[in-house]
Amino acid sequence: MDIPSSLVAGFVQAASLTNLFYCFVGVTLGTLIGVLPGIGAMLGIALLLPVTFHLPPDAAIIMLAGLYYGGEYGGSITSILVNLPGSASSAxxxxxxxxxAKQGRAAVALYVTAVASFIAGTTGIILMTLFSPLIANFALSFTSVDYFSVMLLGLLxxxxxxxxxxxxxIGALIVGVLFGIIGTDVNTGMQRYTFGYPELITGLGITVIAMGLFGVPEVIAGAESKANRPVAQRVRIRDMLPTRDEVRRATMPVVRGTSLxxxxxALPGTGVTIAAFLAYSIEKKVSHTPERFGHGAIEGVAAPESANNAAAQTAFIPTLTLGIPGSATMALILGALMIHGIPPGPQFMTAHADxxxxxxxxxxxxxxFLLVLNIPLVGLWVRLLQVPYKYLFPTIICLICVGIYSVNLSTFDIWVVLGIGLLGYSMRMTGFDCxxxxxxxxxxxLMEENLRRALMLNRGDFSVFIKSPISLTCLLLTALLLLWPLISGLRQKIRAxxxxQ
Amino acid sequence: MRISLIAAAAALVTSILGPSTAIAEADYPSKPVRIVIGFAAGGGTDTIARMLAEGLSKQIDQPVVVENRPGAGGTLAASYSAAADPDGYTLYFSGTSTLIGPVFVENAGYDPVKSFAGVANINETPLALVAGPSFPADDVRGMIEEAKAKPGELFYATPGVGTTQHLLIEMLEREAGIDLQDAPYQGAAPSIAAVISGEIPLAIISLSAAIEQAKGGKIKILGITSPERVSDYPDIPAIGETVAGYGALPSNFLVSPAGTPQTIIDILSDATASVVEDPEFVDFLKKQGLLPKYMPAAELDVRIASETAKWTEVARSLPASGK
Structure with a gap:
């Protein structure tokens, strides 16, 4: 069958009452789970998985997938409102x-997020429809050499x-790398910086670090500020809409973020997170007013949000076309397919085309659904900010603890959140960014793992990094990023x- | 005075506890049972445990709950379960990786053989030796010739140092007298991707993934790691056919803390037998490329001891074991 008729058949099947219902349940639960700190889409899918044993396979997968991208969206709601990233990619x-939000423009930020996410998600889906096999091969052509260079670019x-x-x-970055090294070294299996704590053998969790760095300091800082109640915001549809100037400024970042x-x-592993960070940093580089970034620039919301939502869709490509999950969450979705007797693999697209x-x-x-659900809900979310701090903050801390504990049933993780939280707070006080x-x-x-593997496989030959076209491109982009301040400085001088004259 | 008081209290406690343990044993199970597992919710092992729990619950007429305690390669959950009361209300969903755990984790807090009493074996996990599509050989014999022609130059991908996949190749190297190089990845998925993309020529991966990838022409299956062919897949040769003496299959089994009364073990073992032999459960395992394999408690205890010796010996030869 050709693509249009397959797609139409797909829509017919997806629009059946049962599937619509489970899709709705999935995205709604996903948004809620994304909003709750510490509980990501992964835990949500894991908890819901046993329920799907008894559903028809299409309904099961549709619901779990909805939970995944719904969670991706929900994570950004709390990022904006209370500085609590639901996932690393929304940090x-x-x-x-x-x-x-602090400037009283939370509604605009949420509105832009919803619209940018929808545009990006749609684009991702269209690409998936047209180019799945192509994108899958692109993802597969990445070797350890290329991964290293992509990671380097992302890091910079x-x-x-x-x-x-x-x-x-750079200081903060290096401290982060040191924290990341804790645990078992992939290449040798040796334990590093575990100090005899078995809990550290698998390393620190991403959610633990994200909650500690962003959530806890926000609460401490809020507790010491005199204002007991933030700016009251009444949200009418009119307040939600960005100004014409903002629309103009957000357009190109959405386009660039979506493409990136x-x-x-489609890259396994950290594609979604790298995309968000890279999109943000590109916008900051190309902006004529980079100083606005970090102080409520609309581009700084539009670019990463469109990037991570487009990525959330294309992340399904290697999972579905190759049977190789790009992340732990994707592995769960594949697991759900297997339980229904649908083996994931290169045959999936043809054998289970419907x-x-x-x-x-x-x-x-x-x-x-997400768009329709969330635009009216913006008002409700923003009202969350009107909850007095003395109720809001203990609730946040409580939710963080419950969320973190529920992942591994380990009190150790809660102590780590506290420790990282204090570190985050002192960084905030001394002007370091988290x-x-x-x-x-x-x-x-990841960069270390790939660098060492690349060198091992190529017997220590460093030239492989410039011999591979993908790697070379990334390294050139890295160099460009590094030299950009110099170039733009020169340009300004020439202009001046x-x-x- | 104080001493006699304590003694009296102790006597009282024993007199209360003594008979009540007997009563507890007689009307087991009288409350919910939990199965501890060392992996995160949602993964492959967790799914088997959950299906088993669902079946067991119907058999013993009590809720059976799965409790996920991931971390430190499953050793956290193992030591936690080993320390639980041996009353049959805390069970541990164990597997081959639990047997190897103490080799890599210092003070793991349990002994794979002594800390647990076997309840029942549940399934075996067939794995396949695979090669990328451009690999010159199509069978194990050809692979060994290739490896002998280039000693120390052929790489294989593993999901991590000390995983069962890694140890299975180490065993093959010994038996076949070849020297291969390990390239560890983080988890099974990237190791499969590495073989498909041609970055690495060889790997040991799950049979279900191998069959699907082979259907799509992305990889070649050289052989299965079990000692003999598996009846469900008669066309796939066992590596042992070429390399005499080679053969190992990771498995999953249910255990209880050491010291659990035999009557309770028997109740649980019989209940597990009914679940593992239930056609619905069999079907569920087979859909995931797993082989249902029930084994009663006494037989399992013997097998745990021999398997621990077998796998530990290979694991100890790795630099990461620090031995």
Whole structure:
């Protein structure tokens, strides 16, 4: 069958009453789970998995997938409102989104997030419809050599998202890498910095670090501020809409964020997170007013949000077309397929074409649900900010503890959150940004793993990094990012000279 | 005076506890049972445990709850369960990785053989030796010739140092007298991707994934790691056919803390037998490429001891064991 008729058949199947219902349940639960701190889509899917044993396979997968991208969206709501990233990929949204909320523009930020996510999600789905096999092969062509260079680019990009001085950003980044190294070394199986604690053998969890760095300091800082109640905001539809100027400024970031996200989402592992950070850092580089970033720039919300939502869709490509899950969450979705006797693999798209197209169609329906669900809900979410701090903050701390504990049933993790929280607070006090630390934590160990594997496989030959076209491109982009301040400085000088003559 | 008081109290406590343990044994199970597992909710092992719990619950007429305590490669959950009361209300969903755990984790807090009493074996996990599509050989014999022609140059992908997949290749190297190089990845998925993309020529992966990838022409299956062919897949040769003496299959089994009364073990073992032989459960395991294999408690205890010796010996030869 050709694509249009397959897609139509997919829509027909996805729009059956049962599937619509489970799609709705999935995205709604996903949004809620994304909003709850410490509980990500992964735990949500894991908890819901046993329920899906007794559902028809299409309904089961449609619901779980809805939970996944719904969670991706929900995570950004709390990033904006209370500086609590629901997932690592929405951490970068905190930077400007939460600043906008502090300026009383939370509704606009949420509205832009919803619309940007929808546009990006739709684009991701269209790409998935047309180019799945192509994108899958692109993802597969990445070797350890290329991964290293992508990680390097991502790491450098994240150093430049910081608000403070570059030196402080790099410092935070290195501390993050050190935290990331804790645990078992992938290449040798040796334990590093575990100090005899068995809990550290598998390393620190991403949610633990994200909650500690962003959530806890926000609560401590809020508790010491005199204002007992934040700015009261009454939200009418009119307040939600961005100004014409903001629409103009957000358009290109959405386009760039979407393209970047679609491309990187297909990469197994950290594609979604890298896409968000890279999108933000590109916007900051190309902006004529980079100083606005970190102080509530709309581009700083639109770019990463479109990047991570486009990536959330294309992340399904390697999972469905190759049977290789790109992340632990995707592995759970594949597990659900297997339970229904549908083995994931390169045959999936042809052997279960009806299911594949129904799933693709349900993605779009789900994204539409998210848009329809969330625009009216913006008012409700913003009202959350009117809860007096003395109730809001203990609730947040309580939710963080419950969320973190529920992942591993380990009180150890709660102590780590507290420790990281105090570190985050002291960083905040001394003008260090937490975002580079988080990225160092995620990318540092991956970069090390791939660098060492690449060198091992190529018998220590460093030239492989410039022989591979993908790697070379990334390294050139890295160099460009590094030299950009120099180039733009030169350009300004030339312009100034031209103006003077 | 104080001493006699304590003694009296102790006597009282024993007199209360003594008979009540007997009563507890007689009307077991009188409250919910939990199965502790060392992996996160939602994964493959967790799914088997949950299906088993559902079946057991119907058999013993009490709720059976799965409790996930991931971390430190499953050793946290193992030591936690080993320390639980041996009353049949805390069970541990064990597997081959639990047997190897103490080799890599210092002070793991349990002994794979002594800390637990076997309840019943549940399934075996067939794994396959696979090669990328451009690999020059199509069978185990050809692979060994290739490896002998290039000693120390052929790489294989594993989901991590000390995993069962890694140890299975270490065993093959010994039996076949070849020298391969390990390239560890983080988890099974990237190790499969590495073989498909051609970055790494060889790997040991789950049979279900191997069959699907082979259908799509993405990889070649060289052989299965079990000692003999598996009846469900008669066309796939066992590695042992070429390499005499080679053969190992990781398995999953239910255990209880050491010291659990035999009557309770028997109740649980019989209940597990009914679940594992239930056609619905059999079907569920087979859909995931697993082989249902019930084994009663006494037989399992013997097998745990021999398997621990077998796997531990290979694991100890790795640098990561620190031995």
């Amino acid at each position: 970068v949204t905190c930077l400007d989104g939460h600043q906008m 990009a994240s150093a430049s998202v910081g608000r403070g001085s570059p030196v402080k950003s 996200g679609s491309l990187l989402g 299911l594949f197209w129904a799933l693709v169609a349900s993605f779009w329906i789900g994204n539409l 975002a580079p630390l988080l990225m160092g934590f995620i990318l540092g160990p 000279r031209a103006a003077a």
